[in-house]
Amino acid sequence: MSIIRPVMRMLCVLAATTAYMIPDTMVNAVSIHQTTTPTDQLAMLTKQRNDLENMHSNDANEISRLNQKVEELQRFRIVDLERTSMLTRRIEELERKRDDDVQAANNITPAKDEALYHNISGATPDGTTRKDEARSAYVSQSSPESRDSSSRIQYGRYRRVTRTGVSNDVVAFHVILTHTISDPSTNHPVIYDHVITNTGGASYNAYTGVFTCTQPGVHVFSWSIFEAGHHYIFTDLVRNNAVIGSAQTGQDTGFSIASSATVTVHLEGGDVVWVRVNGHGAGSDILPNLSMFTGFRL
Known part of the structure; x- marks a missing residue:
């Protein structure tokens, strides 16, 4: 009898030590498993399914928005390409016009700034005759009557005629x-x-x-x-x-x-x-x- 009591005491201490060493997660899992009913488990799974469906819907909306953005950027790119092509053609056209203008300018003979004088007396101011008019760039007029009344000038005077432009x-x-x-x-x-x-x-x-x-x-x-x-x-x-x-x-x-x-x-x-x-x-x-x-x- 004296031997049984110490043995029983040791067994009780060992059982208490073993219970203290069991992880809390195992205890909680066992507790939840024992306390959760099938209805609660179904509700929890339903909630998880709804959360996943909401996440999927949000992802689909985001993908749709990104696709629209990509299409918009593609339209902008097409417009930019068209404008670039138009500007390139315009530059080429202007370069051709510039080359044509340069060539035309090179072919133009500078005009002399000549003055044409009308002399009523029939002689030029330096005493030359009509045969020299072309060479001297002077034009004489035979008589005052042959001139238009709007342009008639006094005898012996000269009128300067200049070229006009834009x-x-x-x-x-x-x-x-x-x-x-x-x-x-x-x-x-x-x-x-x-x-x-x-x-x-x-x-x-x-x-x-x-x-x-x-x-x-x-x-x-x-x-x-x-x-x-x-x-x-x-x-x-x-x-x-x-x-x-x-x-x-x-x-x-x-x-x-x-x-x-x-x-x-x-x-x-x-x-x-x-x-x-x-x-x-x-x-x-x-x-x-x-x-x-x-x-x-x-």
Whole structure:
């Protein structure tokens, strides 16, 4: 009996030590497994499935957004390629025109600044006869009666006749759009790229679409926009970032239409004028050939 008691005491201590060494996770797992019902397990699995479906839906939305972004970038790339091709063709055309102008300039013989004198007496001022007129660049006139009354001069006087050309006071330009401007943004400049007329003191830049005033005075500007049917677009005529005229092109029909507007304005030297987009309907483009820009100084 005295032996059994110490043995029993040792067994109790050993059992207590073993229970203390069991991991908490095992105890928790056993506890959860024993306390979780099939209904609770089903609810937990259902919640996990819903979470996975939500994650999948979010991923699908993100993939769709990225695909749309890729398509948009591809459209921008196509537009950039078209513009690059157009600019390359324009540069080649300008280089050809420059070469032609250089060749034409080389073939031109400088004209002499000669003065033609009309002498009523029939003799030239240095005493030579009519046979020497061609060589001396003088023209005589036989009698005062043979002259027009509007140009009659006193006997023995001489009239100087000079060559005339285009006056530097003439300011006029006319340009045409030769390519389509697709879905332009607000404030996008309309660059009319084909120059028909740019004479005198006119200073229109076909690369920027901007006219720069070189001579102060009253100027008249007219611009037209060609638009496809069922579309519309608004444009402004701008002077130094201030709107001085507006126009609307387009109508709710199936026919393409071109409309124009005219503005008269006083400009100072250095003022700049151009046409820009103010707004448009979805899918509206500016079409070529009938879109034009004209200006001149009164």
